[in-house]
């Protein structure tokens with residue numbers, strides 16, 4: 001198992017210290033990555049009195065209005081100052097890939113071509129998958145939708161690992177600790193003093209006559225009869241209610257933003273921690289691309305993480321649109337007396353692990369990386385929700401309809417009693433991601449986006465090379481596993497929305513459907529629609545590339561306390577850790593996870609354990 005040990009001597013750490021301009025040589029904890037997993041964890045550990053170095057590859061765009069105003073999320077997603085452009089595959093089938101309507105190509109001269117008829121000599125890049133390489137991670141350009149996962153997702157971890165602290169009833173306390181649920185000020189089952197302000201958007205939809213018409217039709221389709229639209233739009237999807245996971249219908253969308261629409265979460269919490277008069281021992285170093293974990297051998301058989309190596313400089317990762325291959329950055333090392341915590345996100349965490357010698361031995365050997373631990377689960381079994389959309393154009397412009405609301409449904413293939421479809425509807429267009437997204441279909445556009453939660457795919461993140469500046473090879477393997485059931489559920493979501501639109505045809509019809517049944521067609525068969533959905537499904541909630549799992553499970557990367565198996569003093573705390581994609585939206589679960597990890601780490605300090 002242990003074939004290579006990097007010996008780090010005290011002498012080496014002294015000489016390296018002299019070259020560091022900002023970071024000192026040694027901290028108690030080093031956290032790599034400042035997204036919802038790593039950012040709050042670093043702040044929490046510093047608030048508990050520990051010296052922490054938070055290393056982030058990007059810079060700080062917290063004051064950029066694209067980023068700071070949450071409703072600018074589409075502009076944020078296109079902003080080259082935060083974007084990390086990944087190009088992924090949905091399968092190994094070239095023909096299938098070529099049919100993806102937003103396939104991205106690099107044009108011969110400059111820029112991207114998006115579509116299926118590329119100009120001559122364009123180079124196929126793949127399917128665009130957005131990430132944010134910036135202080136705060138993807139919580140800086142996401143739409144901020146904040147939904148607690150079903151209880152079953154937490155209980156699953158408890159069942160697998162035997163660690164009862166993962167039970168949903170216990171996990172709820174982390175939500176109430178971190179949230180400031182301003183949308184429900186008097187609800188004592190919510191928290192009101194945490195750093196994560198949650199607001200409910202979409203209530204304004206009810207001001208518009210067309211918005212009302214559509215939502216009333218949805219209420220009717222759901223059999224909700226005479227309930228006031230305003231009350232439906234205020235329903236709390238995170239309510240502390242035993243029946244919550246089974247209850248379907250209309251809900252308000254919750255976002256991590258304040259009442260002025262300012263984005264709240266990672267960046268604001270890190271900044272607040274840095275400027276707190278109590279001078280917590282948090283050091284944040286930007287423009288620092290971590291390339292590997294450094295290990296030393298203690299007397300035990302387990303290698304021990306003692307620090308990290310990183311490249312210092314701007315835009316050093318090739319996913320960054322400002323990347324310049326000849327600007328190489330400066331190699332530096334820094335050391336942790338207690339622990340190293342990896343939180344680079346679903347693609348980068350497995351990449352860092354593999355570059356450090358932790359991963360499937362055969363893959364590491366192929367790239368001449370000395371194997372520290374043969375852990376086949378690293379970069380395997382990647383999960384994601386599946387997404388599609390019904391977009392239709394009304395027969396006239398919609399009258400001042402803004403905002404979105406959620407509709408939760410239960411498909412015919414749902415395994416248990418839980419809802420498994422999350423739709424969000426409104427006068428917008430969202431069809432996935434590509435450079436320059438989204439398409440604007442004009443003022444008559446109306447969409448119900450369909451998110452199928454428990455999709456059965458298992459993707460992979462593999463090293464393309466041993467160069468830490470390269471992006472990994474990412475394949476989602478859509479519909480390879482359980483595809484028929486998944487497609488059945490996706491189509492049911494689409495059909496539900498279409499029936500609602502058709503029921504308001506007297507005021508807004510005839511509708512022209514953009515897809516799946518493209519106008520002027522109105523008679524697409526179920527098979528045709530499924531074919532379109534299967535080829536055009538997109539996703540952006542990837543998780544589970546370094547999963548928590550049971551002792552004795554060969555594929556488990558982490559134990560229930562986030563510790564990387566086979567080594568000491570190394571944890572992974574980000575969305576990679578989830579054994580399956582949590583609910584329909586991973587960001588709030590990742591904030592909750594970060595809190596749970598804080599407690600695990602501080603517990604170890606208390607026990608005086610190594």
Ligand SMILES: Cc1cc2nc3c(=O)[nH]c(=O)nc-3n(C[C@H](O)[C@H](O)[C@H](O)COP(=O)(O)OP(=O)(O)OC[C@H]3O[C@@H](n4cnc5c(N)ncnc54)[C@H](O)[C@@H]3O)c2cc1C
Pocket residue numbers: 032033034035036037038055056057058077130131132133134135136137138139141142143144145146147288289290291343344345346348349352540541542573574575576584585586587588590
């Ligand atoms: C466009 C978009 C919209 C989304 N919308 C929603 C939504 O509305 N609701 C929802 O629940 N979820 C949403 N998500 C998903 C959600 O934002 C992520 O699941 C969440 O941010 C994951 O957190 P994380 O800490 O695991 O990783 P990330 O947020 O990816 O953070 C990882 C951080 O690590 C840094 N990093 C990576 N590699 C290195 C390295 N080698 N060295 C140093 N630093 C490194 C990165 O720069 C980044 O800052 C969205 C995601 C995207 C991309």
Ligand SMILES: *[C@@H]1O[C@H](CO)[C@@H](O)[C@H](O)[C@H]1NC(C)=O
Pocket residue numbers: 064065066074075076077078079080081
């Ligand atoms: C905001 O994002 C857009 C792309 O969506 C970009 O063109 C613009 O420069 C960005 N503004 C700032 C201040 O970065």
Ligand SMILES: *[C@@H]1O[C@H](CO)[C@@H](O)[C@H](O)[C@H]1NC(C)=O
Pocket residue numbers: 203204207
């Ligand atoms: C919508 O109506 C509410 C009252 O129901 C009001 O407070 C709000 O300002 C209105 N919003 C818009 C955009 O008109």
Ligand SMILES: *[C@@H]1O[C@H](CO)[C@@H](O)[C@H](O)[C@H]1NC(C)=O
Pocket residue numbers: 207208209210399400
């Ligand atoms: C929205 O539309 C209604 C008519 O449905 C109109 O009375 C109202 O003034 C409009 N509000 C705004 C903010 O344009």
Ligand SMILES: *[C@@H]1O[C@H](CO)[C@@H](O)[C@H](O)[C@H]1NC(C)=O
Pocket residue numbers: 217220221222499500503
């Ligand atoms: C459409 O409207 C009719 C009558 O208004 C109602 O009976 C029916 O349930 C509605 N169907 C859907 C799918 O909303």
Ligand SMILES: *[C@@H]1O[C@H](CO)[C@@H](O)[C@H](O)[C@H]1NC(C)=O
Pocket residue numbers: 298299
């Ligand atoms: C390693 O073993 C030596 C002698 O057996 C002992 O002196 C030393 O303290 C041990 N070091 C650690 C880190 O356990």
Ligand SMILES: *[C@@H]1O[C@H](CO)[C@@H](O)[C@H](O)[C@H]1NC(C)=O
Pocket residue numbers: 324325326327328
């Ligand atoms: C890329 O980096 C090199 C080396 O630092 C520099 O000389 C060159 O000007 C840079 N190119 C661009 C386009 O910035």
